[in-house]
Amino acid sequence: MIVIHGGHFSSLDGFYEEVSNVLMKDTDWKVGTLDGFDDILYGGFGVFENKEDVEIVWKESQKSKEDLGLKITQEFYQNKIRQGKPFNTKLIQQKLNDLNEGKGQTLFEILVEIIRSHKNITLTLG
Template sequence: MRIGKLDGFDDILYGVDTDIIWKNSQKSREDLGFDSTKEFYQNKIRIGKPFNVNLIQQKLDELIDGNGQTLFEILIEIIESHKNITLILD
């Protein structure tokens, strides 16, 4: 699975005033869980610049230690940070 830039996703939500219904959210939770998140961080570390490898390594370490967020949780946090958007997990 290819996942784009999370900052870009956050950016496109600015000014949006709507409800988002996330269909099959449980499947997304599984698909964007630990393994996908670990692979996501490892790929960024392998690529190196322009990514902040030290920060990404820290996030990977937190994930492995059980303290980090999965991609699913990061996406939820991004959506919920926009007060004009109501997120409905279906």
């Protein structure tokens, strides 16, 4: 069982640090992007092997849901739009528009979706 402690972070960078510590201990590689987070969940180079059945418990997930909610997600997209290349700013603007209209996903929801997309991983929000 792998435990993500929502009380250990309050930002996306903090989340990346937390999952690097629990999923990638004893490696030099750190998570720093959503794609990178998705990649480590395939296993094989962290604390579990490729396709190994894994349970992740996200403690204090309600705190994380608030911390990684609407405001921080809006800032996340706005920063990418400001940076421009290599980001697809049209796509990101659409995601921001959807979010502002109540149709888009927050960072918390995106992270949960990424975890749940891995069929060998069971996620428990606590």
